[in-house]
Amino acid sequence: MKKIRLAVLGSVVGILAACSSTPNQQAPVVERTSSGKPAEAASAAAPAAAPAGRGYYTVKKGDTLYRIALEAGQSYRDIVAWNNLSNPNDIKVDQVLRVAPPDGAGGQAQTAAVAPVPASGIEVKPLGAPGAATPAAAAAGVSNKTGPRGDKRAYSESALAELEKPDTAAAPAATAPAAPAKAEPAHPAEKPVPVATDDEGVSWMWPAEGKVVGTFDGGKKGLDIAGKSGQPVLAAGAGKVMYAGSGIRGYGNLVIIKHTNNLLSAYAHNKAILVKEGQSVTKGQRIAEMGNSDSDSVKLHFEIRQQGKPVDPAKYLPPR
Numbered sequence: 001m002k003k004i005r006l007a008v009l010g011s012v013v014g015i016l017a018a019c020s021s022t023p024n025q026q027a028p029v030v031e032r033t034s035s036g037k038p039a040e041a042a043s044a045a046a047p048a049a050a051p052a053g054r055g056y057y058t059v060k061k062g063d064t065l066y067r068i069a070l071e072a073g074q075s076y077r078d079i080v081a082w083n084n085l086s087n088p089n090d091i092k093v094d095q096v097l098r099v100a101p102p103d104g105a106g107g108q109a110q111t112a113a114v115a116p117v118p119a120s121g122i123e124v125k126p127l128g129a130p131g132a133a134t135p136a137a138a139a140a141g142v143s144n145k146t147g148p149r150g151d152k153r154a155y156s157e158s159a160l161a162e163l164e165k166p167d168t169a170a171a172p173a174a175t176a177p178a179a180p181a182k183a184e185p186a187h188p189a190e191k192p193v194p195v196a197t198d199d200e201g202v203s204w205m206w207p208a209e210g211k212v213v214g215t216f217d218g219g220k221k222g223l224d225i226a227g228k229s230g231q232p233v234l235a236a237g238a239g240k241v242m243y244a245g246s247g248i249r250g251y252g253n254l255v256i257i258k259h260t261n262n263l264l265s266a267y268a269h270n271k272a273i274l275v276k277e278g279q280s281v282t283k284g285q286r287i288a289e290m291g292n293s294d295s296d297s298v299k300l301h302f303e304i305r306q307q308g309k310p311v312d313p314a315k316y317l318p319p320r
Contacts, residue, residue: 252293
């Protein structure tokens, strides 16, 4: 009976040992973000930071490219070119636009050529010319061989000494590399603002006859001059037509003339426009006819802007 009990006990112990030896397989642990994607993939999908600061503008709701150009004191055609826009009307909220001339030739930073990296993750670099030592080998005093050193010779003390000598033919290639040229900054300093004499050299005149019904001090961005429909609107100073159209809400038929790199003048609410973009005009030249486009009355809204910011035209126009 005792033997039977021992046999049963041994069988139970064997069964328990077999159960405990079953491997415990677990799924691999993958770190995930709150969105449920692997952290590595999420970080790889993170967009690069958009440029910001001086010379850039972030599009806001209700903006148009024409208004952005007016506020920046630039031609909308230039902004289209600087940002490679295929459609001037297709700009989106939070889009960052360059609104200042690019620095240097084309304003694009030069980037150094980088050797391609294959899918294996091993960087592949082209071999140098035969006999040329690599910088690392030159620094370590090791040079590339310029000829075969595996020729068969009978063993002798002199042959062994010759084989152990450094290769003297490639010694000139091991000279210290020349100091690299000083790298130019990717974004040079902003171009200096033209001297004040450039702006002061502009000769101004009143753009229209009529009573001033709105002033800069009264909360306007310029002057409102009342008049009759079809009355001549004149260029207040010599310059080049930067814009002629009706694409800026609140200004109606608008003409913008650029006088210097800093100064431009704007003529709004016209009945008709008599000049074209890119046309040079002289002081006193008729550029439009007064009207009430996008206005509740016939008037000329006249602005002078310095670096895109409205300034008081009364400080530039001669006294009446």
